[in-house]
Amino acid sequence: MKKLIISVLLLVMVIATGCSNNTAKKSNSESxxxxxxxxxxxxxxxxxxxxxxxxxxxxxxxxxxxxxxxxxxxxxxxxxxxxxxxxxxxxxxxxxxxxxxxxxxxxxxxxxxYGGDGIVAKKEIRSLKDLVGKTVAVQTDGGASFFWFLYQLEQEGINYKDIKTQNMTAGDAGAAFVANKVDAAVTWEPWLSKAKETSFGSVLTSSDQTPGxxxxxxxxxxxxxxxxxxxxxxxxxxxxxxxxxxxxxxxxxxxxxxxxxxxxxxxxxxxxxxxxxxxxxxxxxxxxxxxxxxxxxxxxxxxxxxxxxxxxxxxxxxxxxxxxxxxxx
Missing domain, CATH: 3.40.190.10 (Periplasmic binding protein-like II)
Known part of the structure; x- marks a missing residue:
């Protein structure tokens, strides 16, 4: 009888240990x-x-x-x-x-x-208001570059419709400006640096001027x-x-x-x-x-x-x- 009781206790302990291990694995996986x-x-x-x-x-x-x-x-x-x-x-x-x-x-x-995006423009364009009536290459179907451009126009009280835009990706816009095909472009590096290397271009604004x-x-x-x-x-x-x-x-x-x-x-x-x-x-x-x-x-x-x-x-x-x-x- 004593041996039977011991055997039953051992069996209970084994089962309990197994359940404990299974619970731990489940707990670990759920954590x-x-x-x-x-x-x-x-x-x-x-x-x-x-x-x-x-x-x-x-x-x-x-x-x-x-x-x-x-x-x-x-x-x-x-x-x-x-x-x-x-x-x-x-x-x-x-x-x-x-x-x-x-x-x-x-x-x-x-x-x-923080400086990685910018608007490049011909040197005679000295402010955002000078973009009125000019041709600007920018991606007009949405996206960060377009929003940033609109944000700056909004801050200056400029109507977007008063600017002539050409829909281009940021990279294509930069390339078009360096090729002297547009008056300005909303782009990013390396086109900001390339624009400064031309005889006619400069960086009008950059994203470090509009943090966040x-x-x-x-x-x-x-x-x-x-x-x-x-x-x-x-x-x-x-x-x-x-x-x-x-x-x-x-x-x-x-x-x-x-x-x-x-x-x-x-x-x-x-x-x-x-x-x-x-x-x-x-x-x-x-x-x-x-x-x-x-x-x-x-x-x-x-x-x-x-x-x-x-x-x-x-x-x-x-x-x-x-x-x-x-x-x-």
Whole structure:
């Protein structure tokens, strides 16, 4: 009888141990939230690869699949199909996403263009008001360059319709200006430098004069954010840690980012001159609070207004729902 009791106790202990192990495995697997974010090969997104390579995502309890998609429309359709849970792009592009009845929430600011974009113009054009009646090459079917151009015109009280525009991508616009085919162009490097090398051109304005306007944020599906607030918080924390790593081990950080962007370390260092990353302090300033919103909401609302007026979108989304202030604090 005694042996029987001991045998039964041992069996119970084995079963209990097995259940305990199974519970632990389940708990461990559930503690890691897996989701996917789409990015392009823009240097502003490069620190995300540091977070992945150095294990910051994993340490903070998430597993993030960084999917490269150069086209914003591809990123948007993939998020609509829930193949990805979010993507990085400019503020104005997230407005277009929301206007297409795909609820998106901006949860983190990544970077802004800080001298990497500009308007090049003939030397006799000395101000934005001098562009009235002139031919400007700019991508007029939406996008960051066009929004930035419209933003500057708005600040100066200039009617967009008073300017003759030619629809070109930023790269083609720069090339057209250097070939002396247009009066001005909204473009980026290396065309800013090439324009200054011509006998007739100069840089009229550059993005370091309008900080925070050409800015990238991560927008996530609203249903994902609502169900996974801890995962979103971990994503934000991992971004901050990646930026810290750039300061603590600059050489290794540059190497990781260069590999991800398909550049040499020297090329990436040069590219960094035209971009500014957003750490926690900059995020707090850029987001502000729900009671006192920062520049992010200002640009979100302006994007909605301008895109609606130009028929880029059919209807204005509820901009108050496009920003979540709770994760960057």
């Amino acid at each position: 890691v939230d897996k989701f996917a974010i789409a990015v392009s090969t823009w240097i502003g997104y490069a620190p995300l690869y540091i977070a992945k390579e150095k294990g910051f995502f994993k340490k903070n309890g998430i597993e993030v699949d960084l999917m490269k998609m150069e086209s914003v429309s591809d990123r948007r359709s993939s998020m609509a199909a829930n193949r990805i849970q979010g993507f990085a792009t400019t503020v104005d592009s997230h407005v277009v996403t929301a206007a297409s009845d795909l609820p998106v929430v901006q949860v983190l600011a990544l970077d802004d263009s 306007v050409i800015a990238d944020t991560i927008g996530l599906r609203k249903d994902f954010v609502d169900k996974n607030p801890k995962a979103v918080k971990a994503l934000v924390k991992s971004w901050y840690e990646a930026l810290d790593y750039i300061e603590t081990d600059h050489k290794d950080a540059i190497s990781i980012m260069a590999k991800a962007m398909g550049q040499t370390s020297a090329e990436l260092e040069e590219s960094l001159k035209g971009v500014r990353f957003y750490d926690q302090e900059k995020n707090k300033e850029y987001f502000g609070t729900k009671e006192k919103p920062g520049k992010l909401m200002e640009l979100t609302k302006l994007s909605s207004k301008l895109w609606s007026e130009l028929k880029i979108i059919d209807k204005e989304p509820n901009t108050d729902e496009l920003v979540d202030y709770s994760f960057i604090q």
